[in-house]
Amino acid sequence: xxxxxxxxxxxxxxxxxxxxxxxxxxxxxxxxxxxxxxxxxxxxxxxxxxxxxxxxxxxxxxxxxxxxxxxxxxxxxxxxxxxxxxxxxxxxxxxxxxxxxxxxxxxxxxxxxxxxxxxxxxxxxxxxxxxxxxxxxxxxxxxxxxxxxxxxxxxxxxxxxxxxxxxxxxxxxxxxxxxxxxxxxxxxxxxxxxxxxxxxxxxxxxxxxxxxxxxxxxxxxxxxxxxxxxxxxxxxxxxxxxxxxxxxxxxxxxxxxxxxxxxxxxxxxxxxxxxxxxxxxxxxxxxxxxxxxxxxxxxxxxxxxxxxxxxxxxxx
Amino acid sequence: xxxxxxxxxxxxxxxxxxxxxxxxxxxxxxxxxxxxxxxxxxxxxxxxxxxxxxxxxxxxxxxxxxxxxxxxxxxxxxxxxxxxxxxxxxxxxxxxxxxxxxxxxxxxxxxxxxxxxxxxxxxxxxxxxxxxxxxxxxxxxxxxxxxxxxxxxxxxxxxxxxxxxxxxxxxxxxxxxxxxxxxxxxxxxxxxxxxxxxxxxxxxxxxxxxxxxxxxxxxxxxxxxxxxxxxxxxxxxxxxxxxxxxxxxxxxxxxxxxxxxxxxxxxx
Numbered sequence: 001x002x003x004x005x006x007x008x009x010x011x012x013x014x015x016x017x018x019x020x021x022x023x024x025x026x027x028x029x030x031x032x033x034x035x036x037x038x039x040x041x042x043x044x045x046x047x048x049x050x051x052x053x054x055x056x057x058x059x060x061x062x063x064x065x066x067x068x069x070x071x072x073x074x075x076x077x078x079x080x081x082x083x084x085x086x087x088x089x090x091x092x093x094x095x096x097x098x099x100x101x102x103x104x105x106x107x108x109x110x111x112x113x114x115x116x117x118x119x120x121x122x123x124x125x126x127x128x129x130x131x132x133x134x135x136x137x138x139x140x141x142x143x144x145x146x147x148x149x150x151x152x153x154x155x156x157x158x159x160x161x162x163x164x165x166x167x168x169x170x171x172x173x174x175x176x177x178x179x180x181x182x183x184x185x186x187x188x189x190x191x192x193x194x195x196x197x198x199x200x201x202x203x204x205x206x207x208x209x210x211x212x213x214x215x216x217x218x219x220x221x222x223x224x225x226x227x228x229x230x231x232x233x234x235x236x237x238x239x240x241x242x243x244x245x246x247x248x249x250x251x252x253x254x255x256x257x258x259x260x261x262x263x264x265x266x267x268x269x270x271x272x273x274x275x276x277x278x279x280x281x282x283x284x285x286x287x288x289x290x291x292x293x294x295x296x297x298x299x300x301x302x303x304x305x306x307x308x309x310x311x312x313x314x315x316x
Numbered sequence: 317x318x319x320x321x322x323x324x325x326x327x328x329x330x331x332x333x334x335x336x337x338x339x340x341x342x343x344x345x346x347x348x349x350x351x352x353x354x355x356x357x358x359x360x361x362x363x364x365x366x367x368x369x370x371x372x373x374x375x376x377x378x379x380x381x382x383x384x385x386x387x388x389x390x391x392x393x394x395x396x397x398x399x400x401x402x403x404x405x406x407x408x409x410x411x412x413x414x415x416x417x418x419x420x421x422x423x424x425x426x427x428x429x430x431x432x433x434x435x436x437x438x439x440x441x442x443x444x445x446x447x448x449x450x451x452x453x454x455x456x457x458x459x460x461x462x463x464x465x466x467x468x469x470x471x472x473x474x475x476x477x478x479x480x481x482x483x484x485x486x487x488x489x490x491x492x493x494x495x496x497x498x499x500x501x502x503x504x505x506x507x508x509x510x511x512x513x514x515x516x517x518x519x520x521x522x523x524x525x526x527x528x529x530x531x532x533x534x535x536x537x538x539x540x541x542x543x544x545x546x547x548x549x550x551x552x553x554x555x556x557x558x559x560x561x562x563x564x565x566x567x568x569x570x571x572x573x574x575x576x577x578x579x580x581x582x583x584x
Contacts, residue, residue, distance in 0.1 A: 050483055070486040077487035087502040096498070097488035141484075148488060256527035 001026045001184065002047055002152055007056030009042055009208075016042040017053070018208040020123050024152070025203075031092040031199035033189055035231070037134040038082065039208040040188045041156055046316065061151045076145030076183075080157040082137040084129035089127040090116070090140050097148035135166040139173075146181070153185040159194065171197055192232050195284050196220070204228055229314045236286040241313030245288035249308040250275065252297050258306040261285065262300045279307060281302050343564060350547040350561040351529040353554055361558035369535045371562065373451070377518040379457045385515045386508065389466020394500075396467070405422065414463050422460050423528025426441065430529075448547030454539065457525035462518040469511030473504045505575045517570040521563065 001025040024030040032040040032242040045051040047058055049070035057066045065073050085093050092277045098108045100105050115202060116122050119139040136159055141298045143151060158174075160168040175198055176186055191309055195202050196216040204211040204219060211231075212224040223229035235242045251258065255316055261277040264284075271295035283309060289297065299305060319327075349359055361367065393403075396408055416423065428434050430447040440447060447453045467572035481503065485495040501508075523541040530537040532546065540563050 048487060048488075070483070071489050071491060073487075075487055077484065079480050079484060082483035083481060085481055085484075085499060087475075087505075094489075096485070100489045100494060144484075144488065 001059075001061065002186065003059045004043070004047065005045055005057045005059070007043070007053045007058065008038075009046060009051060009053045017046070020056070020205075020208070022203050022210065022213065024184060024186050028130065028185050028200040029178055029185040029187060029198055030201045030203060031187045031189055031195035032203050032205060033192060033195040033199075033231070034211075035190060035193045037207070038167050038205040040190075040205050043205070044154050044156050044186060044188045045107060047152075048075055050077075051219035059203075074151040076148060076150035076153045076155070077154045078138070078141045078145050078158045080160045082129070082134075082141045082161075086129050086143060089126050089128055090121060090132065093129070094143045094147050095142060101148065105188050111147060112143075115147055118146075118181070119143045126176065130170055133166075135170055136164050137277060138162065142174075142177075146183070151184065153183050155185065155187045157188055157190070159191075160189075174198060196232070204231060204309075207278050223314055226314055234286070234288070237283065238285050238307070238310045238313065239283075241310050241315055243310045243313040245286045247310070247313075248287035248314075250277070250287050250289070250297060250299070250305045251308070252303075252305060254306050255308070258308050261305055261307050263301055263305060265301060266294075266299050268294075273299075277305060277307065346557055346560050346564060349554070350557040356557045357554065358561070362553045362562050365539065366534045366541060367559060367562075368539045370538050370559070373454075373538065374520055374540040377451070377454050378516055380455050381462060381519045382449050382512055382516050385458055385462055385519075386466050386512055388463065389468075389470055389511055389515075390501075390508065392467040393470035393474055393504075396471050396481065396528050402556070411464050411467050414461050419457075419461050419522065419524030419526075420528060422571060423457055423525035426457055426460070426525070426529050430456070442552075445540075448529050453529040454526050454537060457529045458519045458522050461522050461525050462515045465515040465518065466508065466511035466515060469507045469514065470504050473507035474500075477503045506577060510574065513570050513574045514576060517574075520566055520570075 004020060004022050007017055007020045008015070014221070018039075020039070020043060022030075022032075022043075032043055034040045038071055042051060046053045047060070049058075049068060053066070057064060059065060068277075078259045079130065085096065088096070091112055094112045094227065098111060103111075112125075113122075116125055119142055121136060121139055121143070124132060124136065129140070132140065132167075139183075139243045143160075159170050161172065171194055178198075187195070187198060199216060201213065202219050203213050204215055206227055212219055214222075219228060220232050223232060226235075229242050230237055234245050236248060238248060253258070255291050259279050261279040263275060265276040267276075269276040271291065273289045273291060275289060275294070276284065278284050285308075289294050289299075297305065362371075362390045363576075386497055392407065392411055396404065396411075417425075426447060429436060430440065430453065431437050432441060432448070434448075445452075447456065481499050482495050485499045490498065519553060521541060522539075523545070526539055527542060527545070530539065532542050532543060534546075538546070540559060544556050544563065547553075
């Protein structure tokens, strides 16, 4: 388990972390989510020992690690831009930590082979990083970090430099790998979808402070404030409340208490249909319908619909 | 920018002509003059005791200075690129000082510090250490003039590779020393090699500073460049050409090494 207690970190006039306390439970994947400049990467680097906090403590696996150098923390770290050792083959990259620990040759070979199998790069052992794709390099970096059997795995925007489809593949792969090898993991990301898909717990950061901590569903369904709601998914404003577009209900006939509105634009996005309407009082609302709902309603620009008042939502 | 064919060929002719007049023709003439009197004469001329001693002194000085410069250069480049200390910009400017000052002035400055009447002169004389007019003086002068090359070649490479590989090594358990040997040094090796070659070429070819501090004792403190000058001053033109040809040969060797390393450097 990792626990961070009252950590603060300033860079000149900029406060990167302002009295942050978090916990990352054993065997779980915790995501540090937030916009750029929220302090999530700095927090991860403080946990790794790559940054020294101005105040506060970091405890890794029950041991106060605040003043330990990165070498002694028992961590594995994966960088956004892979940080591959360019002059070494893939095999030597993965073996690096084991060689530093002066393990025997047969043991190193067996471990590296096992890890290359785990990350699906068996056939690439003798290639150099320059001969690998971005996705392959990042899997190599993961294998390299896992080779030293770290008690915690720290991932700093690991998929941030990859193409969208490669990112989706690797995300699914990482989730499966974490199920196989349930090492305590902290993942930094600015992508809420990535956090929702991978994390057991999300710590949402804003301006160096914690906005909300909880399971992905808790953050999505019970956001603490408009920022959390807006960061976790699309929002629309209705009667002074923030609601999810898929919670907005439209009807083609008037109902008691519903507001009349005119359709401005209909966008077909394959599995969903986005309908932008403007109400009589000038408020613009976006509704997200399923295809079946849209076929029943047949909305088109200029048609009149009725909008149901929000059942719940966050006061804007 | 598009340049039409005629202009392009014209520019090429001008550039190559300029190089030919200033570089190729003079160096070619040195070789021509050298071998004018036949191979036997050249061989005799470069195997006199003074010439052999000059060649070995030149190589000895290079063999001492270049490793010193390499070690200092790596250290200085690391301090410049990775260091966070006050006075970093000052160090940055100071490293180029040997390029900015004329070698003769450097030689005179060394006289002022280490000469018999210089700052440390009396103390050194008492301890029985002679620096000026002996090999240590030549080495110090050569170190001074060829100091910046390695640092200037290595610093941009360090800048480019960034800190992440080194940080990754640290998270994998490597201490600073292991990180340097296993990650940093291999990553900068071509830049370092290029700096070493440049430094070697400068060390072998240095004349001005060495001329002031060496004392020019034939067979003892006379380097190849000093030998060339002496023969020239003594109207032994053929002998001077022969010694020059030897220097030029070493220079061509370093040039070859440089272009080979340069190719590897741009690949890496």
